[in-house]
Amino acid sequence: MVISNEDFFEDVVYAVLVMLPVKSLIRFRCVCKSWDALIKDPKFISKHLKNDNKIRLIVTYTVVDEEDQFAYPTEAFHLFIDETLKDLTREDLDPHQPICGYFGGPYEGVFSIFGINNRLHLWNLATKEHRPLPKCKTNFPRYTRIFRTNTGFGWDPNTYEYKFILLFTLWDQKRNALYDFSHVSVYTLSTNSWKNFESFKSSHYHMPCSFDCTYLDGFCYWLLQFRSNGHRVLLSFHLGEEVFQEIQGPPLPESTEVAFGLNGNSLSLLILDNKASCLEIWTLKENNWFKQLTAGPFVGIFKPLGFWKNDAFFVESHSNQILLYDPHMDEMRDLGIKSSYFSVYHYTESLIPIKGDESFLDSFHIPWHVLSMDE
Amino acid sequence: MAIMYALKSSDNEIFEVEQKVIEQSETIKKMIEDGAATGEIPLQVSSKTLAKVLEWCKQRQHKTVENENDDNKGKRKKERDEDDDIKEWENKFSDELKADKDVLFDLLLASNYLDLPALLSFLCQLVADMVAGKMPEEIRRMFNIENDFTPEEEKAITAEHGWAFQP
Numbered sequence: 371m372v373i374s375n376e377d378f379f380e381d382v383v384y385a386v387l388v389m390l391p392v393k394s395l396i397r398f399r400c401v402c403k404s405w406d407a408l409i410k411d412p413k414f415i416s417k418h419l420k421n422d423n424k425i426r427l428i429v430t431y432t433v434v435d436e437e438d439q440f441a442y443p444t445e446a447f448h449l450f451i452d453e454t455l456k457d458l459t460r461e462d463l464d465p466h467q468p469i470c471g472y473f474g475g476p477y478e479g480v481f482s483i484f485g486i487n488n489r490l491h492l493w494n495l496a497t498k499e500h501r502p503l504p505k506c507k508t509n510f511p512r513y514t515r516i517f518r519t520n521t522g523f524g525w526d527p528n529t530y531e532y533k534f535i536l537l538f539t540l541w542d543q544k545r546n547a548l549y550d551f552s553h554v555s556v557y558t559l560s561t562n563s564w565k566n567f568e569s570f571k572s573s574h575y576h577m578p579c580s581f582d583c584t585y586l587d588g589f590c591y592w593l594l595q596f597r598s599n600g601h602r603v604l605l606s607f608h609l610g611e612e613v614f615q616e617i618q619g620p621p622l623p624e625s626t627e628v629a630f631g632l633n634g635n636s637l638s639l640l641i642l643d644n645k646a647s648c649l650e651i652w653t654l655k656e657n658n659w660f661k662q663l664t665a666g667p668f669v670g671i672f673k674p675l676g677f678w679k680n681d682a683f684f685v686e687s688h689s690n691q692i693l694l695y696d697p698h699m700d701e702m703r704d705l706g707i708k709s710s711y712f713s714v715y716h717y718t719e720s721l722i723p724i725k726g727d728e729s730f731l732d733s734f735h736i737p738w739h740v741l742s743m744d745e
Numbered sequence: 746m747a748i749m750y751a752l753k754s755s756d757n758e759i760f761e762v763e764q765k766v767i768e769q770s771e772t773i774k775k776m777i778e779d780g781a782a783t784g785e786i787p788l789q790v791s792s793k794t795l796a797k798v799l800e801w802c803k804q805r806q807h808k809t810v811e812n813e814n815d816d817n818k819g820k821r822k823k824e825r826d827e828d829d830d831i832k833e834w835e836n837k838f839s840d841e842l843k844a845d846k847d848v849l850f851d852l853l854l855a856s857n858y859l860d861l862p863a864l865l866s867f868l869c870q871l872v873a874d875m876v877a878g879k880m881p882e883e884i885r886r887m888f889n890i891e892n893d894f895t896p897e898e899e900k901a902i903t904a905e906h907g908w909a910f911q912p
Contacts, residue, residue, distance in 0.1 A: 403893050
């Protein structure tokens with residue numbers, strides 16, 4: 371379709387701005403009022419995020435001090451600068467963190483941090499903005515306490531809002547068992563307020579210790595297991611309709627190691643078949659799972675970690691390395707970190723505004739046990 | 746024997762081109778299908794710009810043909826080497842355009858008029874690379890944009906995000 375020159379130049383400006391890094395865009399808000407308005411527009415911000423070329427890799431891993439056996443292990447938190455991973459230079463993100471704590475995400479370039487100061491923060495690494503969240507006032511049933519908290523984040527296509535989700539798994543102190551229902555609280559970024567939901571029945575799930583949310587097209591997804599038979603199941607939450615749904619996972623042996631995430635633009639599982647020492651990618655298309663790829667057999671693979679671009683994926687080896695496998699080249703590459711407890715995350719710079727009103731600074735306290743406890 | 750077409754630029758220069766090369770342009774493809782293209786095809790593009798457009802189309806055509814002739818085995822390995830060649834060609838093409846802003850803008854217009862989405866997105870990326878490190882004042886000059894902020898308003902944005910204005 372051919373359009374007039376004036377409209378066309380407007381389109382070119384849009385197409386160019388969408389490709390730019392966050393730092394340039396923040397500077398270009400000064401160019402003129404219409405650029406300022408565009409760069410702050412939620413639809414532009416959402417479009418700016420959807421550029422797979424810009425995805426970069428974040429790796430976290432545990433560092434043990436070999437000299438001092440009594441020292442607590444610490445967690446390293448690194449960003450690889452080159453989005454193609456040809457160059458393996460990485461930047462330590464720890465000094466950039468606005469507060470100390472356990473982080474969740476990144477979701478759309480935004481991290482959540484459970485601070486050791488008992489505050490929950492959102493943090494946008496690219497814009498350097500962060501915001502302490504107001505107190506989440508939830509009434510839990512009597513004789514229950516928070517057993518575990520999990521998070522989610524995403525864009526509500528109905529209201530053009532970003533929302534942050536807390537899933538509370540509760541402990542029933544009378545029965546000394548997990549409470550049958552989980553609680554959900556949803557925070558809306560633009561109104562800076564929380565909303566509580568009807569709890570949902572969760573006693574038939576096995577909730578793993580940490581499970582990251584995967585966001586796609588208005589839904590948050592979490593990978594869980596059924597208690598009864600160990601089968602995998604995806605729990606989805608629609609950010610607009612605010613309803614939960616289940617999607618059955620593919621039939622896998624209970625003990626199979628699985629990583630869940632986005633491969634390209636599809637919900638996918640990366641599976642290590644221990645018997646055959648092969649890795650498989652299973653992809654969800656129109657509510658059906660199909661096996662998209664089988665690679666291997668490999669020697670010495672400990673567990674699958676997650677996806678990269680063009681069907682490539684990360685695994686951890688038995689000799690404590692993080693490896694990147696490219697199925698097109700049939701090539702396994704060592705990323706040059708020797709450690710353990712690796713996690714991989716996709717990071718895209720984002721313009722999502724996080725800056726909050728300073729008056730919220732002192733209003734949020736969560737009890738220590740929100741931070742997580744194990745069974 | 747390849748079918749050839751004659752393209753006529755707005756300043757009446759004739760370019761003889763293979764059908765496969767010019768059919769990348771949806772606009773010209775449609776003109777040929779509609780039978781409007783007997784003899785010379787008149788285009789609202791200057792000869793200088795059209796030469797650049799055709800240079801791009803020929804390079805793209807070259808790449809597609811080679812890929813079709815490959816069998817799958819070892820294809821990726823070969824692609825990687827070819828990618829380096831294409832990169833080199835693209836870098837040279839980009840450098841020429843960066844040096845002459847008018848040609849770049851004309852080429853943008855031509856890619857729209859001739860409906861060449863691949864060229865258009867290549868050029869947008871090129872412009873993005875060119876502007877990424879620039880200061881607002883340089884951007885205004887480049888795009889002929891008037892600064893409609895008051896000095897106070899502009900200062901407020903600058904003060905809030907000082908780090909973004911550091912080189």
